[in-house]
Amino acid sequence: MKSYCEEARNADSLSARVYRHLEAALREGSVRPGIWLDQDALCAELGVSRTPLRDALIRLEAEGLVVIRPRKGVYVPPVSDAYVKSACALAGSLESGCLDTVFERITPRLLRHMEDALRRQSFFLEKRRLADFDAEDVRFHDLFLSLSDNTLIGGILTPLRRRLSLLPQHPLSVEQAEARLGDHGRIVDSIRVGNRVAAVSILRHEHWLPARFLCPKPGKVPRLVHARRNAA
Structure with a gap:
């Protein structure tokens, strides 16, 4: 029994x-x-x-x-484009502000952890393991967010990122993931050379573009903005 x-x-x-x-x-x-x-x-x-x-x-x-x-x-409630746009705007503002604040606290050791997360994301994307890619995406961001003294930021960002990660996959999901991975690489490059302005700008103005997450409408192709990876 x-x-x-x-x-x-x-x-x-x-x-x-x-x-x-x-x-x-x-x-x-x-x-x-x-x-x-x-x-x-x-x-x-x-x-x-x-x-x-x-x-x-x-x-x-x-x-x-x-x-x-x-x-x-x-x-199962639908997720409106307005919600995605609002979530991206809020996440971009909070995360970029956090990165700007903690930039000087990013140690060589933490930067190596970010590089490791980047390699794992690249592996998962190559294998088309998008759920694992998204989980590693969250870990990448959490590495610098964890340096913040703001005790509320995690509670705000976690449900937003979680909801965006569970949007239904579609034909451009892989391309969107590639664009986000490219952003991560450029952010890491900018941190490595001490370029705070570039790292914060990529995070605020490019990484959280709604086009990185929205399901494209029939006949329309979103502008994903693939940029070259360089130290800026």
């Missing part, structure tokens, strides 16, 4: 598995914004009861990825 602790661990494990499944489905586009989730079908597909599914959905709702409506079901 299983103990209460064992049952709780199993429930947590199932909930985490359901969460990862739904997270991947959102990223890959098999679960599209604007739909109602078929919870019975999900339980059958994953071989789980309603309890771990409910726990996973509560976690997703806390992140703003789904909306649970009593007696109606679970809705």
Whole structure:
């Protein structure tokens, strides 16, 4: 007979598995914004009861990825272009301001960590492992953000970056990732030669362009702004 602790661990494990499944489905586009989730079908597909599914959905709702409506079901809200543009503007302003403030605190050791993150991102992009690429993208930014004395910045940026990372993939997702990787390389080059102005400018005016994240409209190709990597 299983103990209460064992049952709780199993429930947590199932909930985490359901969460990862739904997270991947959102990223890959098999679960599209604007739909109602078929919870019975999900339980059958994953071989789980309603309890771990409910726990996973509560976690997703806390992140703003789904909306649970009593007696109606679970809705996947669409992400508007206006939200993406606002999120990019806010993230760009906060991150560039932070980098400007902490620039002198970036040590050779931290710069090496940024270079390591850059190499891992390049590897993941080459393998088309975009989820791993996005996770490494967050780690790259967190390296310099962690130097900030502002205790609120993480709480503001984390949900914004999380939401943007789970926008459905589309034909230009890889090209957008390549553009962001190029930005990272140029930021690292600028930090290496002590060019604060260039590093901050790339982060504020290029890296967080909405075109780096928006799904292109039919017949329109977003301007991604691929720039050469140099020390500036």
